[in-house]
Amino acid sequence: MQRIRHCQRVNALDPISLTEELVAFDTISCNTNRAMCDRIVSLLEPLGGVVRLQAQADAPEQVNLIARFGPEGAGGLALAGHTDTVPFDDSMRATNVPSREGAKLYGRGTCDMKGAIAAMLDATARIEHSRLKKPLWLLFTFQEEIGCLGAKHLVRAAPVPVEHCIIGEPTGLRPVTRHKGYVTAILKFHGRPCHSSDPDAGASAIHAASRAVDALVSLGEQWKAASAGQGSDLLPPWTTLNVGLFQGGAARNVVPEHAQLSLEIRPMPGLDSKQLLGEAEAVAREAAKSVRGVTLEFHVDDVDTPLDTPEDAEIVRWLIEATGNAASTVPFYTEGPTFQAMGASPCVCGPGEIAQAHRVDEWVELDALMAASDLYRDAISEFCT
Template sequence: MSANANNPAQQPPGIREMLTRLISLPSVSSASPNWDQSNEAVVQTLAEWLRPLGFKTELMPVPGAPGKFNLIATLGSGPGGLVLSGHTDTVPYDDKRWQSDPFTLTERDDRWYGLGTCDMKGFFALAIEAARDLVGQPLKQPLILLATADEESSMNGARALAEAGRPQGRYAVIGEPTSLKPIRMHKGIMMERLVFQGQSGHSSNPALGRNALEGMHEAMGELLALRGDWQARFQNPSFEVQVPTLNLGCIHGGDNPNRICGRCELHFDLRPLPGMQMAELRQAILDRLQPVARQRELDLEFSPLFDGVPPFETAADAELVRVCEQLTGHRAEAVAFATEAPWLQQLGLETLVMGPGSIDQAHQPDEYLALSQVQPTVTVLRQLIQRFCLE
């Protein structure tokens, strides 16, 4: 679906009205079907606001995900330009822990409260406000507003864009909540599942079975030894936790104290640093665990719980990093949370993460965007548009 119009009489509403409308449109994404919702109303609303500004809008269905869409809105043309990117979905919520309705924008204490205010529907309202001045101006390079689906659950919206080779551009700023500080790198996320299948039997005679729980005990020792090896080899002082982490998260096995455990399942997560390759890490884990399974005559099953998010890094001397440092007065930093940046980077975009609000308020009851962040964000985005689209 695409459309193009330019009617100054139908300008988008003001920032607060835009954010009020976006917050009122539920767009939870979740691996649980009970929670998962379409984001179509959000991207359609953004498209309706962008068309009168002259943007050409395209709604791109996410393959294999009914009701999920990416929006690519383009003003101007050419091979370069600036992409302002965000995700349209939110995490699930517990309205009993909220002081106000999560879907009603509520102002108190110089803050706007609502689900998605900082993570990250607020960014769209501020980006559209920053683009409002461009009506009728000749752009030397295009401005692209990108709105994705399912960042909070599967990253499938960003994956679909990378696979489609869209959008084309030169620079990309992802408006995740960073208190308007530029972020040029983050760790990756891998969540893995390990299953040992043995043979149950009466606990009075170990020879009657093959104990999957004992095999998992040995496997966990191997995983922790591997973690130690990685942490000795890989460090990055830019991160608060300077080493890759591996967390043994949950384990299930056996059914009774007097039966040999026939099956045991472990879930763990791994946070690799930039420069560490997920496929190589998975192979290293397999190389450690397969001998344990063979020696104990256990069937081994090892698979990701989801595809994972690769680590991300943009060079400290990249032009976009330098410009954002100059505009904000902050040195570019590193964070532990993951974003869609690796997929925009795969598209050849020089990518940086920077947006209003704090990650400390994201995924929390009473999520809010401080009003003190609103105008500075609009100003910085206008300066970025000036620098990369007009000059």
């Protein structure tokens, strides 16, 4: 049960209308988010915020928005979210043309997660900024959906010395403290091509890759068995392994020279991601050796650590009390570990449910947006005044 109280709405921006306005910006990850961030700047600067846009040198069309209210220095609270969305097309209900129906707002990004950003902006507008004794940060990032690229750039190039962080991914306003990591690798197998009528004259990259898949699947089963009986509220309660892409070959009458696998590992909190990658590489190399003449390149693509915020962290204890919801877990990845690497204590807590996101009819409840704004406003009062 949520114990969110509805505060007096002074200087409000209206999170529902603002969500509609933000959804109208087409910020699919491959598109620029600058126009949307420019609009947010125009809302924040009149409130007295110190606002800047941080772009990558090689991709100036993608920007992070970093805003501070209150004094300089360490501590305080960050409200964080990403500005990009997954793709959509005109055959869907969830496009960049939002629509209300009853108690729901439909549109791409309503749930994941422009609604949360609108609630954060509304909460910021409703605070008397002269009362801020610690800094309030707003951190709105680019390209979260394709690897948390904006958050990683922010932490590398302009980390902020914030103590507490709320990330507004859709959790039904339940405080989330734990989720698995996300590790990816590309395996490239190089063989020797020849006419398929005499296969022994060549070396099949696909045969080697197929044996590597079998070895990797077996390794995943070993990891699953090793987790048996340990108990966890993460679902499934073990480190998962998936070979999601298998490419190779040039023609059916040619022994294939090349093959490629895409590997994904989702490590449980507390496990060493690099060790897991080492185990995966070892079994893949051993399998590849069984096909004479084939070599393997193992390229690590991403190593994103799990989220594991202690439940006795101040931000978590406050969110549990404020929402009336126990700490929980989610099966998806967030920017939480990236901000944790910056020194912040992160907790994921936002309006809507993940089952409502990434759908052809993505939606969020209107009441959830209002409740989120009230929660974020109370968090600002708690940690910044």
